[in-house]
Amino acid sequence: MSDQLVEVDGRRLKLSNLQKVLYPEAGFTKGQVIDYYARIAPVLLPHLKDRPVTLRRYPNGVDGQSFFEKNVARHAPEWVRTERLPTPGSSKGNEFLDFVLIEDLATLAWVANLAALELHVPQWKVGAEPDLLVFDLDPGAPATVVECCQVALWLREELAEGGYDAWPKTSGSKGMQLYVPLQSGEIDTWTYSRKLAERLAGQYPRQVVATMAKAQRGGKVFIDWSQNRPAKTTVAPYSLRARPQPTVSTPVTWQEVEECDHVEDLTFTADEVRARVDELGDLLDYL
Structure with missing residues (x-):
């Protein structure tokens, strides 16, 4: 099975399509993406702390279409921390968006499961x-x-x-x-x-x-x-x-x-x- 129900730091999380290849040239799968982020978390998470994250998602891999996601996904678990921040000049006319803050391993695994290959952050922390x-x-x-x-x-x-x-x-x-x-x-x-x-x-x-x-x-x-x-x-x-x-x-x-x-x-x-x-x-x- 490519889907797996896991517990991460006490949070239950369903990981899906783990065998899906996201880097065709390398044969690198979504499961490997999630594994990389889980293993690198001790040095990555401090650089994300208190910074709203813009996700760049590649649901069909690096050769497919991608999109930037600032607003938290509608199906986000209730334990994912978000901050409502002003977005003046938004191309979609939104005055505020609810940004994800990735501060724990469970949230990091959740965004990796969304095929959010790239994580982008500002040069400031919330507040x-x-x-x-x-x-x-x-x-x-x-x-x-x-x-x-x-x-x-x-x-x-x-x-x-x-x-x-x-x-x-x-x-x-x-x-x-x-x-x-x-x-x-x-x-x-x-x-x-x-x-x-x-x-x-x-x-x-x-x-x-x-x-x-x-x-x-x-x-x-x-x-x-x-x-x-x-x-x-x-x-x-x-x-x-x-x-x-x-x-x-x-x-x-x-x-x-x-x-x-x-x-x-x-x-x-x-x-x-x-x-x-x-x-x-x-x-x-x-x-």
Whole structure:
């Protein structure tokens, strides 16, 4: 049988279609997705705590259609924590939505069972100002994560001059992100990130761009500072991505960033990330 009734931390949960392949190229099933999230939960859950989650669901696998889900599913168990939050400018005209907060293993297993492969969170916690400054480094072909690493090193230098530490992770897709932990409301993250991105684009015009126009990104790394808008989200650390292989947004060391020569150097699948965590723990240990 592909359906299974389980008890997770005292919560009863029905898992369905466990043999359904969600990553056809890898033969990676929904059961394996749920297993990955259950095993990675000790390092993932702290990064989700108090942050409303936007789910990206792939009910027919990574080759099928997907959709973003902000409002909690109608059939959610009563024990799933939600927060009603304002959503001004919503494309569907909703002034408020009930967001899921994933703070325990049972809720994490429940969203994984929805084929929510990707978990996206804002840079703030419910009821608080931003406590993270995020730079999303997006390479324009033929640039890759290798070029992102050089830009990340330049950003680290600039941030260090301002007294800030930066923590790198891969996006699990083509690029990477830098996280800068802050005291809640410490700075205007929107203005600070924009000015820093524009300064680097001015210093390294052949390698860096800080404008949204895709026509200007060819062969360069776009420093997406707009991720610091309150309404924006970034893929969570340890989230799977909807790529041909079950790659993961993976925390990395600065040594790995410095030594990256090939895309494969900073590409990690679910199994590899579990092994890394077993060996290294959570490399985003600013919490």
